[in-house]
Amino acid sequence: MESCSSSSIFCQLDKEFSKEISALLKPPSPQQVQEYFDKLVKMRQCNGLKIKQDGNYGKGVYAVSDFDEGELVLKDQMLVGAQHSSNKVDCLVCSYCFRFIGSIELQIGRKLYLQNLGLSARMECATESSDEEDDSLTADHDKLGQCSSSNPKKKIPLPKETIESVMNGYVELPYSKQFPLPSAVSCSGGCGEAYYCSEICAEADWEFFHSLLCTGKSLGTPSREALLKFIQHADGTNDIFYLAAKAISLTILRYKKSKAAQFQEGKHNETNGNDISDFSLLLEAWKPISMGYKRRWWDCVALPDDVDYHDEASFREQIRELAFEVMSPGILNIKNFVWICANHSE
Ligand SMILES: [Zn+2]
Ligand SMILES: [Zn+2]
Structure with missing residues (x-):
């Protein structure tokens, strides 16, 4: 592929593993999809539900029995x-579970504190000027006022000390005790980026995703440099890359787990040749993601009105090139990161 010539080593990988890559990206057959979801529904013990497929509309969740009012129909883990x-x-x-943590004071104080630093996040607060974040503290106070009040002139900015004492819990806001939140548990890897509602969530996140994505210095992870570059790119372009990294991390960790389990069992099975190949373990680890198969963006995006039907092929090619232009540094960073993780896990 011309587009990834900036790093020929990765194109080499694309060539070398083209068979494996196309096997991973192949859409699952309707039968495989049905088997996967039937098994999942059974595992989750949701008896009144069934996943059905429809050639026109895709997959759907159907009720196959009546439910009582207030009955829990489905509880599932986020992938x-x-x-x-x-x-x-x-x-x-x-x-991990995305519930609010800390306290009402921490939530409100932290938000005001970060906004004062110029990290205003909400789009409606942003002015047209792209360099607004470089504005002075006073300007930020003004912006804050404009956001939260219909009459900005009357808004008096809060002193920094007040905000800090709210954030640090020295000031108690009215009725906040009626909304208790779980206290924040920080990541054991020491990245200072991930916080949790409980040790259970911290451990689960580490097991499924974060152990490969943690940037904690103390870990001495060989992929830390690649990871920091990747985060910088995701922050600067599109945070969908974080989600992609989590999907890949999940797959690698699931793969490592089943490989370790196979190794344990292998001691007993070696003699009867009951050995499963590494690649089929990888396919199995990738399965939950592969079940959400969709065609690539440039293959399925709707044709704009002003593009003639006859020009469809060249239009899709243009979109594909655009995607590679925007995404290639991120993809290369992901590949670099995966490559390091895979080699490190041997
Ligand atoms: Zn949690
Ligand atoms: Zn961490």
Whole structure:
């Protein structure tokens, strides 16, 4: 591919593993999809539900029995999720289950504090000027006023000390005790980026995602440099890359887990040749993601009105090139990161 010539080593990987890559990206058959979801529904013990497929509309969740009022119909674990970077200024949430953490005072104080630093996150607060974040503290106070009041002139900015004492819990806001929040548990890797509502969430996140994505210095992770570059790119372009990194991290960790389990069992099975290949383990680890198969963006985006039907092929090619232009540094960083993780895990 011309577009990734900036780093020929990764194109080499694309060539070398083209068979594996196309196997991973192949859409699952309707039968595979049905089997996967039937198994999932059974595992989650949601007896009144069924996933059905429809050639025109895709997958759907159907009720196959009547439910009582207030009955819990479905409770499932989130596969992969991430908080928008811009939303991080507005609220402090558990990095695994996304519930609010800390206290009402911390939530409000932190938000005011970060806004005062010029990290205003909400689009409606932003003026047209792109350099507004470089404005002085006074200007930021003004912006804050404009956001939260219909009459900005009357708004008196809060002193920095007041904001800090709210954030640090020295000031108690009225009725805040009626809304208790779980206290924040910080990431054991020491990245200072991930906080949790409980040890349970901290451990689960580490097990499923964060152990490969933590930038904590003390970990001595060989991929830390690549990871920091990747985060910088995601922050500067599109935070969908975080979600992609989590999906990949989940897959690698699931793969490592089943490989370790196979190794344990292998001691017993070696003689009867009951050995599952590494690649089929990887396919199995990737399965939950592959079940959400969609065609690539440039293959399925709707044709704009002003593009003639006959020009469809060249239009899609243009969109594909655009996507590569925007995404290639992120993809290369992901590839670099995956490559380091994979080699490190041997
Ligand atoms: Zn949580
Ligand atoms: Zn961490």
